[in-house]
Amino acid sequence: MSQQLSSKPFYDEKIEGTIIPLPLIKDCYAVFACRHKFCREVCPVYQDDRDESHTSYGFHTALLGISQGMGELADIRETITNCLECGACELRCPNTLFGGDFYGASTTTVDLVRKVRRDLVASEIGFEKYEEIVATVDRYIAYFEGPEGDLTKWADGLNLATSGETMLFVDYFNAFETTDIPRNAAKILTAAGVDFGILPRPGATLGELLDVNLETFVEMGRHNVAALEQAGAKRVIIINPHDYTYFTRDYTTHIGELPFEVVFITDVLEELTNNGQIVFGEATASEVFSKVSYHDPCTLNKICGITESPRSIIGKLPGVTYIDVTPVEQWSYCCGKGNASFKTLHPDTSYKIGAKRLQAAADLGVSQLVLACPHCKDQLTDVGARSGVAIEPVHILTLVAQAMGLD
Amino acid sequence: MAVEVAEALEAAIGELRTALGTEYVMTDFHQRAIRTTNTSPMGLHQWKDLLPDVVVMPASTAQVAAVVKIANKFLIPITPRGAGAGLADGATPMKRGIIVDIKRMCDILEIDDEDMTVTVQPGINMQELNKVLRPLNVWFPDDPASYPVNVLGGRIGAGGWSLLGTGYGHVPDLVCSMEVVTPTGDIIRVGAGGGRKIRKSSVGYRLKDLFIGHQGTLGICTEVTLDLAPRPQAQLPVFFATRSWEDAHRMTLAFNRSGIRCLSGVVMFDEAKVEFLRRDDEAWIPLPEWVNSAVATICYGTSVELEAVKSSIFDIGAANGGVYMGQEISEGDWASRHDRYHLAYHGRSDGTIRLMSWSCEDAAITWSQLPTVKRRWYEIAEALVAKHPEHFDIWGMFMYTGNPFRPWGDFLTEIDIGVNELEMTPEIWADWVEAKTQIARVSVECGGSVSAAHGGTREGEVDVACYEELKDGQFDLMKRIKKMLDPNNIMNPGKYHLDEAYEDEETA
Numbered sequence: 001m002s003q004q005l006s007s008k009p010f011y012d013e014k015i016e017g018t019i020i021p022l023p024l025i026k027d028c029y030a031v032f033a034c035r036h037k038f039c040r041e042v043c044p045v046y047q048d049d050r051d052e053s054h055t056s057y058g059f060h061t062a063l064l065g066i067s068q069g070m071g072e073l074a075d076i077r078e079t080i081t082n083c084l085e086c087g088a089c090e091l092r093c094p095n096t097l098f099g100g101d102f103y104g105a106s107t108t109t110v111d112l113v114r115k116v117r118r119d120l121v122a123s124e125i126g127f128e129k130y131e132e133i134v135a136t137v138d139r140y141i142a143y144f145e146g147p148e149g150d151l152t153k154w155a156d157g158l159n160l161a162t163s164g165e166t167m168l169f170v171d172y173f174n175a176f177e178t179t180d181i182p183r184n185a186a187k188i189l190t191a192a193g194v195d196f197g198i199l200p201r202p203g204a205t206l207g208e209l210l211d212v213n214l215e216t217f218v219e220m221g222r223h224n225v226a227a228l229e230q231a232g233a234k235r236v237i238i239i240n241p242h243d244y245t246y247f248t249r250d251y252t253t254h255i256g257e258l259p260f261e262v263v264f265i266t267d268v269l270e271e272l273t274n275n276g277q278i279v280f281g282e283a284t285a286s287e288v289f290s291k292v293s294y295h296d297p298c299t300l301n302k303i304c305g306i307t308e309s310p311r312s313i314i315g316k317l318p319g320v321t322y323i324d325v326t327p328v329e330q331w332s333y334c335c336g337k338g339n340a341s342f343k344t345l346h347p348d349t350s351y352k353i354g355a356k357r358l359q360a361a362a363d364l365g366v367s368q369l370v371l372a373c374p375h376c377k378d379q380l381t382d383v384g385a386r387s388g389v390a391i392e393p394v395h396i397l398t399l400v401a402q403a404m405g406l407d
Numbered sequence: 408m409a410v411e412v413a414e415a416l417e418a419a420i421g422e423l424r425t426a427l428g429t430e431y432v433m434t435d436f437h438q439r440a441i442r443t444t445n446t447s448p449m450g451l452h453q454w455k456d457l458l459p460d461v462v463v464m465p466a467s468t469a470q471v472a473a474v475v476k477i478a479n480k481f482l483i484p485i486t487p488r489g490a491g492a493g494l495a496d497g498a499t500p501m502k503r504g505i506i507v508d509i510k511r512m513c514d515i516l517e518i519d520d521e522d523m524t525v526t527v528q529p530g531i532n533m534q535e536l537n538k539v540l541r542p543l544n545v546w547f548p549d550d551p552a553s554y555p556v557n558v559l560g561g562r563i564g565a566g567g568w569s570l571l572g573t574g575y576g577h578v579p580d581l582v583c584s585m586e587v588v589t590p591t592g593d594i595i596r597v598g599a600g601g602g603r604k605i606r607k608s609s610v611g612y613r614l615k616d617l618f619i620g621h622q623g624t625l626g627i628c629t630e631v632t633l634d635l636a637p638r639p640q641a642q643l644p645v646f647f648a649t650r651s652w653e654d655a656h657r658m659t660l661a662f663n664r665s666g667i668r669c670l671s672g673v674v675m676f677d678e679a680k681v682e683f684l685r686r687d688d689e690a691w692i693p694l695p696e697w698v699n700s701a702v703a704t705i706c707y708g709t710s711v712e713l714e715a716v717k718s719s720i721f722d723i724g725a726a727n728g729g730v731y732m733g734q735e736i737s738e739g740d741w742a743s744r745h746d747r748y749h750l751a752y753h754g755r756s757d758g759t760i761r762l763m764s765w766s767c768e769d770a771a772i773t774w775s776q777l778p779t780v781k782r783r784w785y786e787i788a789e790a791l792v793a794k795h796p797e798h799f800d801i802w803g804m805f806m807y808t809g810n811p812f813r814p815w816g817d818f819l820t821e822i823d824i825g826v827n828e829l830e831m832t833p834e835i836w837a838d839w840v841e842a843k844t845q846i847a848r849v850s851v852e853c854g855g856s857v858s859a860a861h862g863g864t865r866e867g868e869v870d871v872a873c874y875e876e877l878k879d880g881q882f883d884l885m886k887r888i889k890k891m892l893d894p895n896n897i898m899n900p901g902k903y904h905l906d907e908a909y910e911d912e913e914t915a
Contacts, residue, residue, distance in 0.1 A: 064451075
């Protein structure tokens with residue numbers, strides 16, 4: 001069965017050497033012809049290195065240049081790695097802003113970058129540090145084939161069901177690297193009276209697969225959809241915003257309409273606080289003076305448009321003074337880890353982007369930066385330790401659990 | 408490429424890598440291709456011929472000087488490049504060579520909110536600069552359509568024009584002094600005073616002006632001290648609809664004569680522009696059918712000032728056939744002025760959609776000549792579209808006040824034409840160039856200038872600029888200055904027909 005690689009069917013057609021399919025030429029030209037380069041200014045990578053070839057304008061122009069006989073696909077194997085896949089350029093592109101709906105031609109740089117990386121792999125050219133990405137993928141995929149209990153070890157002692165109309169989907173990164181996040185999610189939902197289950201053997205949800213191996217990504221996706229459906233899911237709660245993009249955008253593109261509703265955890269928590277199922281206690285003395293800001297994960301803010309529920313929840317936390325930076329202003333922010341492979345590909349740039357983000361929070365005079373993404377948490381914790389910027393990255397579920405007295 | 412040229416280039420690239428580091432000397436095709444273009448149409452059939460040989464990204468004045476000296480040593484052309492947001496091909500290399508991309512030089516060196524200056528490197532963007540200045544309640548009031556993406560070096564090289572120039576001055580009015588690397592690699596400072604911050608002095612020649620608007624032919628700005636302004640407390644955009652362009656034209660004269668000092672800009676939209684926005688811009692709020700043209704006024708100042716002039720603005724508009732478009736469209740359209748000036752997807756008047764790039768003529772025309780220029784420009788543009796309906800489309804005209812600090816006299820007069828670059832042929836391109844020549848000639852015949860904002864360097868208009876507008880000795884003097892400062896014709900050769908300065912010598 002032919003698989004649609006993005007919302008633009010012509011992305012299916014592989015680039016071979018110097019041959020660019022005509023619809024893709026037009027797609028690239030639409031960005032090139034704009035030439036305003038708003039995409040450049042909003043790009044966190046460009047803000048660091050000031051090299052416009054590492055932008056949406058750069059990638060589209062490079063492919064257009066290939067179509068005009070100036071080079072071939074192999075020539076861009078290094079430059080195409082310089083993308084966080086954060087989606088800021090797509091939002092800032094006039095084609096999306098003012099023509100996307102009208103002409104049905106929004107700019108889709110993230111899909112394009114993934115497609116080009118995959119085409120490079122399929123052409124046996126690969127790209128810089130490709131082997132490291134594959135090694136990461138292999139390491140995580142091994143979990144799928146490992147002992148069943150390993151994938152749910154994070155939930156030890158919580159006595160969670162393995163079926164139900166509401167299912168909590170926990171990805172491998174949360175399950176193995178940031179176990180406090182799924183544990184807090186489970187405790188909060190349980191305390192709020194939500195009946196839910198978890199999959200005993202979820203499939204891998206790795207952004208890296210979209211860069212190098214779409215077939216395995218889709219295969220794992222089909223496993224997840226089938227397993228959730230079999231478990232009786234009518235509603236699936238996601239706690240990793242990267243997964244939210246895979247379920248709502250990539251699974252629907254590559255697999256089809258999902259047989260259940262998919263919701264992000266902060267939207268669920270907002271519902272539960274609004275209807276009284278979650279009640280926060282009084283602020284303790286140490287919490288009264290807590291001054292925080294919120295970092296919009298790229299996946300939620302720029303790709304899925306979920307920006308209100310985290311702010312709503314933070315606003316209800318007792319003893320917290322909240323300093324907002326608007327979602328639009330945060331289009332040019334990123335924690336630096338990127339949507340998938342970027343930190344592995346460019347660790348120095350990743351660190352500098354992260355340090356800049358932390359410093360922006362420090363400039364607000366806050367003591368904590370609230371996060372809703374395990375990858376942002378991991379990255380900014382690491383960056384904070386290395387840079388010495390005295391801001392504590394804290395996951396929103398940690399604060400909610402504390403406010404509910406669930407420690 | 409001849410063997411000796413190739414060897415010189417290879418040797419030069421080696422020295423550039425030593426001077427700047429390998430990472431910042433780039434020869435990949437895509438690095439060169441992306442730095443060939445600017446915002447004006449080129450026709451993809453020309454692209455390959457305009458590729459530079461190498462791109463460098465210096466980080467300091469010393470590195471820029473080193474690059475220029477290496478270029479002189481090996482006689483390799485240099486084209487300075489800022490944001491690539493220009494509309495006159497200034498940053499497009501005509502003789503290959505080295506592109507000097509200045510965007511890494513983006514530091515703010517000093518903010519002085521007492522003497523009201525800021526000193527920056529040329530690669531900084533105005534929007535980013537103003538974010539830093541905001542807490543001090545000052546701003547750098549250069550406000551082109553490319554405000555979010557342009558950089559100071561490019562603005563200076565093009566002698567840029569600002570939407571708010573009528574209130575706050577244009578780029579040439581906002582530069583106090585500059586550090587420049589000359590075409591021979593010397594580092595000089597131009598501007599008045601023993602420091603960097605004097606705006607008005609009568610000592611010596613006004614050499615600063617020589618290094619503004621030269622399109623990269625006389626040097627590379629590496630540091631600039633700019634004039635700041637107090638951040639305005641308030642703004643008052645008021646848009647009027649009119650039943651005819653003649654009403655709009657008459658209304659602008661009334662505003663010009665009003666004596667309102669906080670009037671920072673007046674813009675006319677003609678009937679074709681209103682029609683274009685109706686059919687093509689989904690963000691443009693629908694207007695009643697009777698609306699033919701429009702006038703936008705913008706006042707910046709203190710809240711008290713704006714409150715006091717508000718009634719005068721509305722009275723002048725109404726007395727001249729204007730109907731206020733309302734707060735939503737006035738404030739909304741003004742707020743989105745930097746975002747909307749071009750989209751590649753365009754609906755044409757026949758309902759088809761075709762990918763087109765945007766060409767923008769930008770003559771400086773006096774108010775009295777606007778009706779004549781408008782009529783004659785449309786005759787030229789309509790003939791072009793009639794001959795090549797698949798390749799060109801008329802997108803209407805804007806006329807903006809252009810006189811710095813005063814709303815009367817000059818108008819930046821713009822006719823926008825869609826250009827189908829993807830399907831361009833050399834033959835159709837030749838007809839396009841001829842149309843541009845005719846448009847430029849009308850401007851000069853009507854007493855105006857070929858360009859108020861972008862520069863007169865593009866194919867088509869450059870002949871008119873050099874041989875007609877600057878014919879009374881100015882072009883000859885430009886050539887002598889160019890040759891004196893750039894004896895090897897290193898700096899952006901091919902622009903403004905300045906190569907003739909060197910041909911004269913060869914002939915002699």
